[in-house]
């Protein structure tokens with residue numbers, strides 16, 4: 278899903294975005310990058326590479342940075358080539374696609390984004406044929422960067438700088454179809470942010486007072502630092518007070534004097550409804566984050582409670598008789614606590630997670646996902662043997678985790694295995710930032726619930742209903758396209774996107 282963070286106003290902006298990135302690591306594990314701008318030497322400073330944040334940014338690399346505004350990215354790729362299975366890493370191609378990306382004209386612009394542009398391949402052709410702009414990478418961010426720079430190209434005398442900027446972003450909204458949250462730097466001018474008109478991808482704003490020491494070294498003395506991040510956890514950690522989530526379609530600019538400009542009229546004028554991605558609460562976001570004023574932790578507790586209602590009926594009818602509720606670490610743990618409390622069935626962490634293994638779903642090949650699931654969890658057979666186990670996971674996407682864990686719990690001697698999940702069946706591709714653009718990958722795409730149950734090897738499979746999912750998140754207007762096939766943003770280009778992405782998967 279990618280994590281993005283930007284800071285404006287403190288001489289330690291690059292250190293703050295680095296720390297912010299560490300807190301967003303769960304959103305992307307492929308690559309990381311930071312871009313800063315120093316108002317004193319008028320230069321951009323940047324570094325990016327493949328790997329985890331702490332591997333890419335060794336202390337000696339960070340020591341080379343300076344700048345009062347910075348943006349940063351941790352990548353979970355949804356476009357471009359990927360690591361080839363059984364062959365050396367194609368690092369030249371992969372490195373080319375890492376964010377942030379820059380363009381020199383006009384002004385000097387640097388950008389990062391979380392999301393995916395469905396009509397990226399069409400935009401690439403448009404940019405080449407209509408604008409004579411060749412794209413050097415396979416990342417949809419480069420298309421956004423070129424469209425924005427094209428919109429800012431004309432010098433308009435007498436117009437306020439924010440009006441010129443918002444016009445350019447609105448024209449980008451007209452052209453780019455997809456889900457995207459963007460952060461950017463305009464050399465010597467300021468930091469900008471915008472969210473796609475439906476607000477599919479998250480972005481939250483925070484502010485804090487500068488310390489006296491920061492005030493002493495900072496060239497502009499407006500006394501505040503601002504932070505924008507994919508999740509509130511990084512704002513909290515860095516000592517920022519949450520101001521608000523950016524509105525869907527909002528365009529925000531913090532100029533070099535620290536003044537904030539914002540425009541929120543695009544979505545209203547076009548009658549575009551907000552559609553936050555439900556998968557943030559189900560899987561992507563960290564439990565300590567609050568998105569759109571809804572705590573991820575509380576939503577997950579409610580997933581467990583509401584699922585309990587559905588499971589209770591099966592227990593009462595005698596169809597299932599669970600002895601233990603067992604979470605599949607990491608993400609399902611919170612929901613499993615409330616599931617166990619509501620059902621009054623003991624909660625046991627009898628699948629032990631290897632703390633050195635990362636998230637498996639966001640790895641980019643099936644072989645690496647299989648390997649990670651294999652290494653990630655070990656069962657405590659003595660606690661499982663002879664018992665009826667109610668396993669809980671947050672989601673079943675490709676079925677990699679659930680199939681393997683059911684085998685493992687069987688091998689550990691379980692009697693019956695029920696598998697419950699805090700998300701309805703995922704049957705349709707996502708084109709807005711989660712990397713499953715092909716229905717062939719989805720275990721539930723062309724199977725009934727009974728067929729998925731049989732494929733996974735569970736005695737009983739229980740999905741949370743769509744209504745209960747919405748109720749738990751506490752929002753009516755969500756993007757649930759992967760569940761019900763109702764795509765809020767035009768997916769006319771989806772076939773091209775899917776074909777090109779499949780090419781890159783080979």
Ligand SMILES: O=P(O)(O)OC[C@H]1O[C@H](OP(=O)(O)OP(=O)(O)O)[C@H](O)[C@@H]1O
Pocket residue numbers: 560605606607608609635636637638639670671672673674675676677678679
């Ligand atoms: O059906 P699948 O394709 O396997 O995808 C779903 C699984 O992947 C995720 O776990 P992951 O290991 O990525 O992260 P976690 O440690 O946060 O649970 C998610 O929590 C499910 O367990």
Ligand SMILES: NC(=O)CC[C@H](N)C(=O)O
Pocket residue numbers: 278279280352353354355356376390391392393394416417418710711
């Ligand atoms: N998951 C994401 O947000 C991906 C961002 C962008 N499409 C990339 O591949 O780098």
Ligand SMILES: [Mg+2]
Pocket residue numbers: 605606607608609670671678
């Ligand atoms: Mg998991």
